[in-house]
Amino acid sequence: MTTKFTTPQSVIIGADQLDRLIKALSGLGYQVIGPKLEDDAVQLLPLTGADELPLGVVEEQAPGTYRLKPAKTPAYFDFTHGAHTWKQYLFPPKEKLWSASKTPKGLVIDDSMDTPKYAFIGVRACELAALGVQDQVFVDGEFASTPYKERRERVFIVALNCRRSGGTCFCVSQNTGPNVKDGYDLALTEITDKAGHRFVVEVGSSRGEEFLAKLETSQANDTDLKVAKKAVKKAAKSQDRTMPANTADILLRNQESTHWQDVAKRCLDCGNCTFVCPTCFCSTTTDETNLDGDTASRWRQWDSCFTLDFSYIHGGSIRRDGAERYRQWISHKLTHWHDQFGVSGCVGCGRCITWCPVGIDITEEVKALAKGK
Amino acid sequence: MSAKAKTDPMVPELMSISVRRKELADTFTIELDPGKAGFEFLPGQFNMLYAFGVGEVPISISGDPAEPESLVHTIRDVGAVTNALSKMKKGDQVGVRGPFGSCWPVGEAEGSDVVIVAGGIGLAPLRPAIDHILTNRSKYGRFVILYGARSPEDILYMNQLQKWRGRLDTYVDVTVDHAGRDWAGNVGVVTRLIGRANFDPRHTKVMICGPEIMMRFTIKELNQIGVSKEDIYVSMERNMKCAIGHCGHCQFGGHFVCKDGPVFSYARIESLLQVRGL
Ligand SMILES: Cc1cc2nc3c(=O)[nH]c(=O)nc-3n(C[C@H](O)[C@H](O)[C@H](O)COP(=O)(O)OP(=O)(O)OC[C@H]3O[C@@H](n4cnc5c(N)ncnc54)[C@H](O)[C@@H]3O)c2cc1C
Ligand code: SF4
Ligand code: SF4
Ligand code: FES
Numbered sequence A: 001m002t003t004k005f006t007t008p009q010s011v012i013i014g015a016d017q018l019d020r021l022i023k024a025l026s027g028l029g030y031q032v033i034g035p036k037l038e039d040d041a042v043q044l045l046p047l048t049g050a051d052e053l054p055l056g057v058v059e060e061q062a063p064g065t066y067r068l069k070p071a072k073t074p075a076y077f078d079f080t081h082g083a084h085t086w087k088q089y090l091f092p093p094k095e096k097l098w099s100a101s102k103t104p105k106g107l108v109i110d111d112s113m114d115t116p117k118y119a120f121i122g123v124r125a126c127e128l129a130a131l132g133v134q135d136q137v138f139v140d141g142e143f144a145s146t147p148y149k150e151r152r153e154r155v156f157i158v159a160l161n162c163r164r165s166g167g168t169c170f171c172v173s174q175n176t177g178p179n180v181k182d183g184y185d186l187a188l189t190e191i192t193d194k195a196g197h198r199f200v201v202e203v204g205s206s207r208g209e210e211f212l213a214k215l216e217t218s219q220a221n222d223t224d225l226k227v228a229k230k231a232v233k234k235a236a237k238s239q240d241r242t243m244p245a246n247t248a249d250i251l252l253r254n255q256e257s258t259h260w261q262d263v264a265k266r267c268l269d270c271g272n273c274t275f276v277c278p279t280c281f282c283s284t285t286t287d288e289t290n291l292d293g294d295t296a297s298r299w300r301q302w303d304s305c306f307t308l309d310f311s312y313i314h315g316g317s318i319r320r321d322g323a324e325r326y327r328q329w330i331s332h333k334l335t336h337w338h339d340q341f342g343v344s345g346c347v348g349c350g351r352c353i354t355w356c357p358v359g360i361d362i363t364e365e366v367k368a369l370a371k372g373k
Numbered sequence B: 001m002s003a004k005a006k007t008d009p010m011v012p013e014l015m016s017i018s019v020r021r022k023e024l025a026d027t028f029t030i031e032l033d034p035g036k037a038g039f040e041f042l043p044g045q046f047n048m049l050y051a052f053g054v055g056e057v058p059i060s061i062s063g064d065p066a067e068p069e070s071l072v073h074t075i076r077d078v079g080a081v082t083n084a085l086s087k088m089k090k091g092d093q094v095g096v097r098g099p100f101g102s103c104w105p106v107g108e109a110e111g112s113d114v115v116i117v118a119g120g121i122g123l124a125p126l127r128p129a130i131d132h133i134l135t136n137r138s139k140y141g142r143f144v145i146l147y148g149a150r151s152p153e154d155i156l157y158m159n160q161l162q163k164w165r166g167r168l169d170t171y172v173d174v175t176v177d178h179a180g181r182d183w184a185g186n187v188g189v190v191t192r193l194i195g196r197a198n199f200d201p202r203h204t205k206v207m208i209c210g211p212e213i214m215m216r217f218t219i220k221e222l223n224q225i226g227v228s229k230e231d232i233y234v235s236m237e238r239n240m241k242c243a244i245g246h247c248g249h250c251q252f253g254g255h256f257v258c259k260d261g262p263v264f265s266y267a268r269i270e271s272l273l274q275v276r277g278l
Helices: A017-027 A125-138 A146-154 A206-212 A222-237 A247-253 A259-266 A272-276 A322-341 A362-370 B080-086 B120-135 B158-166 B212-224 B266-273
Strands: A011-014 A031-038 A041-046 A057-062 A065-070 A094-103 A106-110 A112-114 A118-124 A156-160 A186-193 A196-203 A283-289 A295-302 B002-004 B013-024 B027-033 B046-051 B055-060 B071-076 B093-100 B113-119 B143-149 B171-176 B204-209 B232-235 B263-265
Touching (some): A011 A017, A017 A031, A041 A057, A041 A065, A106 B013, A106 B093, A118 A125, A125 A146, A125 A156, A125 A322, A156 A206, A186 A206, A196 A222, A247 A362, A259 A322, A283 B055, A322 A362, B046 B071, B055 B080, B055 B093, B071 B120, B113 B120, B113 B212, B120 B143, B120 B158, B143 B158, B158 B171, B204 B212, B212 B232, B232 B266, B263 B266
Parallel strands (some): A118 A156, A156 A186, B113 B143, B143 B171, B204 B232
Antiparallel strands (some): A011 A196, A031 A041, A057 A065, A094 A106, A094 A295, A186 A196, A283 A295, B013 B027, B013 B093, B046 B055, B046 B093, B232 B263
């Protein structure tokens, strides 16, 4: 039986409680994952305490550019997302599906698996939307992926309202952020003002409510809430990138545009955009056999529609040139996704723009197509 | 924390080969034993077949749907996995997932004429439809089977084609692309057989399977003689890694060929077929 969860009032926790939050989650058996500095970027990695969180760091993002720099305010979460996405934990880049062993009685299949219990710290609104999109692919259809579903059901989500937008963000235009709506256990909004470094905490589930008892909380007052709200509004206002409202249609009408050749001249077919995208779900399977040839395992591994192999069938690939492959990627994301899942495949996180080595901007390509370029 | 994922749709069931038969130089048939429960499927559906350590590929079910006690697949050896399957013997185990996908419109076709157009190995996915129609022959109007192969040596299911041809209630016509002098039959593309077959273009369902180019020409010819797009069905081929809508490989416009197809009415995919490289 499910009881409807009614949101209690927001509370305040001091910044010092963040460490307690991480440790308490670990204590409950969660593997805590959150932002950490590594290789000059914010990555999503296992955390043991708040001292590992990047403090006072922001980043500069632009097409093809990502650079960290010190922030004016010592906040925990004023950077936005890097190349990592939460999907790498729920839908890992490489995962064993099962293995088969030869025995005197014939083949025996082993499909046992480990299902880690994750707690995600700092899931942004666009990323929550992306999790919802991947749920539709892996859980909500005719067939559900058991490993994905089990990991997904267990994950504890500490979401985050952004009070600063990254340079390539356009979640406002995709209607996914910057404020989180639902799908979390707890949601934080950071405040750094004269009254102190603290977080407004909203509760999104009974699990979250129960957990909150482990932290020192105080009642949030009107000023706290106003400050938090204003900061998120400011982040929304600062976004200047937009996706045209009739994008699905623009692409459909321009399947044979010469503009695809123009993009193909710039695109390197590297597939970066597909790997950093939090909604891209394509995968391939690979087979490995142990040295004595007695056990063979099947693996699922991320794949990208930018490779020639992706569409290979006996006699040759379907999408032979880069123009066809870029068209496939963007048309799937922005048009066909609506047919398949009733939503756009783009949550406006801007990663594909930032991490494209040649700075191809998905929003600009749509606009160029609309102009019939 | 370890959990058992018995029901995961990516995990195959193991079945033993009960019969292995050579069909053509590069084509063979395996019959698998699905056990007591049998293997129910609809004509046109396919399975994912796994060869130990090599991989898994989509293969249509080509047996008679009225005989679910044997699971039949006819396979052309073209690459890594199909080659590994070709080397298997009676008693060897194959991993099976399925059945997947949409089916030929054998239900909707009741009451009208039916035309089957097959090219090469494309006859295999159509055989369950042919079997079904012949079992329920009185429910259909005229029944036409047109088949094209590369050469006389490449004609699949020769014995059965002859048996079907021997029936008074079925019209069978076969052609080959190239032939030596001892071939007394037709030479030329399969589309040439359409004009001389007797059926009512306005009350017929056409089911086509073969190379994409052959399907395109067949559709063109059918349109010219007045068969409507809604009455033409084709089976599409795309790379497939999962067959359950998860891997993305089989996408064709907004469709997943593995679950929305492989059988589509031409009306549904006409605009997609007109664009190169979708
Ligand atoms: C719905 C469907 C039904 C099919 N039914 C039959 C059938 O009844 N009999 C038959 O002989 N063949 C059938 N095929 C084609 C068969 O799947 C390919 O010949 C087979 O995948 C080739 O794999 P391979 O490893 O032997 O070849 P390789 O050339 O080594 O292929 C490498 C990989 O490319 C992919 N691939 C290559 N060719 C195809 C192809 N034509 N279609 C899809 N993926 C491909 C596969 O993932 C394969 O593992 C069907 C294909 C589809 C999509
Ligand atoms: S398409 Fe680009 S902007 Fe949209 S969700 Fe994917 S990575 Fe983010
Ligand atoms: S658009 Fe950019 S990131 Fe994507 S494949 Fe092309 S070059 Fe790589
Ligand atoms: S074969 Fe994987 S999505 Fe269709």
